[in-house]
Amino acid sequence: MERTGTPGKDAGTGRLNRRIVVRAALELVDADGLEALSMRRLGQALGRDPMALYRHAAGRKELLAGVVELVLEELEVFPDDTDWQAQLRRMAHELRRVCLLHPNVVPVLVTGPLSTPLGLRPAGTLKPLEQILGTLIAAGFTPVSALHVYRAFYGFLYGHILNELQELVADPDENEALLRLGLQRLPLRDFPHLRRMAPELLEYDGERELDQGISILLDGLGQQLAVSTGR
Amino acid sequence: MERTGTPGKDAGTGRLNRRIVVRAALELVDADGLEALSMRRLGQALGRDPMALYRHAAGRKELLAGVVELVLEELEVFPDDTDWQAQLRRMAHELRRVCLLHPNVVPVLVTGPLSTPLGLRPAGTLKPLEQILGTLIAAGFTPVSALHVYRAFYGFLYGHILNELQELVADPDENEALLRLGLQRLPLRDFPHLRRMAPELLEYDGERELDQGISILLDGLGQQLAVSTGR
DNA sequence: CAAGCAAGTGTACGACGTATGCCTACAGTG
DNA sequence: CACTGTAGGCATACGTCGTACACTTGCTTG
Secondary structure (H helix, E strand, C coil): CCCCCCCCCCCCCCCCCHHHHHHHHHHHHHHHCHHHCCHHHHHHHHCCCHHHHHHCCCCHHHHHHHHHHHHHHCCCCCCCCCCHHHHHHHHHHHHHHHHHHCHHHHHHHHHHHHCCCHHHCCHHHHHHHHHHHHHHHHCCCCHHHHHHHHHHHHHHHHHHHHHHHHHCCCCHHHHHHHHHHHHHHCCCCCCCCHHHCHHHHHCCCHHHHHHHHHHHHHHHHHHHHHHHHCC | CCCCCCCCCCCCCCCCCHHHHHHHHHHHHHHHCHHHCCHHHHHHHHCCCHHHHHHCCCCHHHHHHHHHHHHHHCCCCCCCCCCHHHHHHHHHHHHHHHHHHCHHHHHHHHHHHHHCCHHHCCHHHHHHHHHHHHHHHHCCCCHHHHHHHHHHHHHHHHHHHHHHHHHCCCCHHHHHHHHHHHHHHCCCCCCCCHHHCHHHHHCCCHHHHHHHHHHHHHHHHHHHHHHHHCC
């Protein structure tokens, strides 16, 4: 089997392994989007026949699960901090950071769990759940309460990230024109408010929005905890 | 052009229009999932050549946007209510209800906006935004504040719905076995808490979870409003 | 060295979205 | 009535996709 003269840094030389394959997949997705990830394209990028990839990933879907796992591995884990609220805030910003680095992965990161029962998910994708459980249980929450907080927290977080990624645009000027035009096109009778909110819509600060959202959540949680403790 | 003898209720008889096409697409997705929706399958279901569908939808992606619009049309709009918090709670449950009716549509409902700027979205998909803006502005919020509340609220809502749909299972007994097995498979060192939380994980009440989440949000909002009003 | 296994490839199939050009039916107009 | 324009539909084909299956190659181990 001749392998010399194949283009690319590591492509075509040495044996593949799962990590190499998944990493190349992530690079492809980051560069050209989810739909650009085909087994043929990936095989080409690695200097291999596409069929070779099936030695390292069961199929395209499972490969994408590996990509998600790889992205979540980039989440930094923090030393134990006694302030669980500060911890949650940090985790939120960390997930935001990672998702902003890999915006094209977010759709599959967010919808993947819909088609994979928790018992079948790759361990790496369950790390955030374990992390929050650990943080909250260490802070005195019962496992049930910790789980409820996780659901509310991550529910909001995913929603926020989806919102923020919508605001990412290549060209802000072009976006403004498009938005104003699009809003004008809406029927006045049905959209009296939205039609005149272009300035507000154009002003978006994702980090601040996230901070405010987390504050709302934590305030509300604080109040609920006070209520259930005061009983 | 002979049209007689074509199977199906309305399939094959009369002219298509966009509504018929989009509705048939929704039925296909509801029955067999998003991936089952191909132009060929849809054409077959309608007793038409797949190429005929392009007269009514620009392409598959735009067709899916129409499906989402159709689903959002099912959201009931309520008479004006002076209690904006009760309104928000109702809207949340209404969206939940509709999403539970069409779980297969949720992935595209949630991720669609990532690839379509707001100015290019079908008007129907912007109805929820307008509704919340209207409700909050009528309750005295400024447009900016209303927009921020919308983002926090809908962010949480989408996250909650994604969570809840994960919990939908065909066979609860099989799910339990799978979950227990899956949790046991996790390394104890990395997942000390999650590994023993099968009972808690198995107990899920989506409606209650949503109610509690909304309460958390509204409490937190109430507190933030009190802070900014007390300035 | 031989056997076994992991990694890789050749070939092909069924399926996909949609470009392009042509056909049919119908409505409107002179 | 004949003609034109338009909406709806279809035939053909192309490039692309995921992956089944069988075979080949390379490496490791006894």
